[in-house]
Amino acid sequence: MRKLPPLTAIVAFEAVARLGSVRAAVSELNVTQSSVSHQLARLENHLQVQLFQRRSKRLFLTTAGQDYFKTIEPALDSIANATNKEMMETKRETLSVSAPPSFIVTWLLPRIDGFLPR
Known part of the structure; x- marks a missing residue:
């Protein structure tokens, strides 16, 4: 069994590290500042x-934080790329048809x- 840290915490960490501030991460993630801090x-x-x-109310990555960010960023990029690829491959077109019930039946x-599609 994998011993993963909380994924919501990783997402918050990555956003703060990449954007350089909690305020920018809050805006991107649409959560509260308290939530990101927690x-x-x-x-x-963990x-x-x-x-x-x-x-003085600013966050700076420690050496450990920089190393962790450099390690997890490619993994998160891989997840995003795999997700985008899957979504593109399974993209379906939707057709809505409006007709009298007698014609439909x-x-x-x-x-x-x-x-x-087959």
Whole structure:
């Protein structure tokens, strides 16, 4: 069994590290500043290492934080790329048909299989 850190904490960490601020991460993730701060603390507790140094209301990546970011960023890029690829391959076109019920029942329904991809 994999021992993964909380994925929401990784997402928050990656956003803060990449964007350089909690405020920018909050805007991108559409969550509260408190939520991001809690996720960062949760990840630091899980890893038992300090990822950020806090100085005068600013966060700076520690050496451990920089190393962790460099390691997880390609993994998250791979997940994003795989997700985008899958979504493009399974993209389906939708056709909406509006017709009188009598036409749908007598003509369309018996032929609907011919319209479906195989």
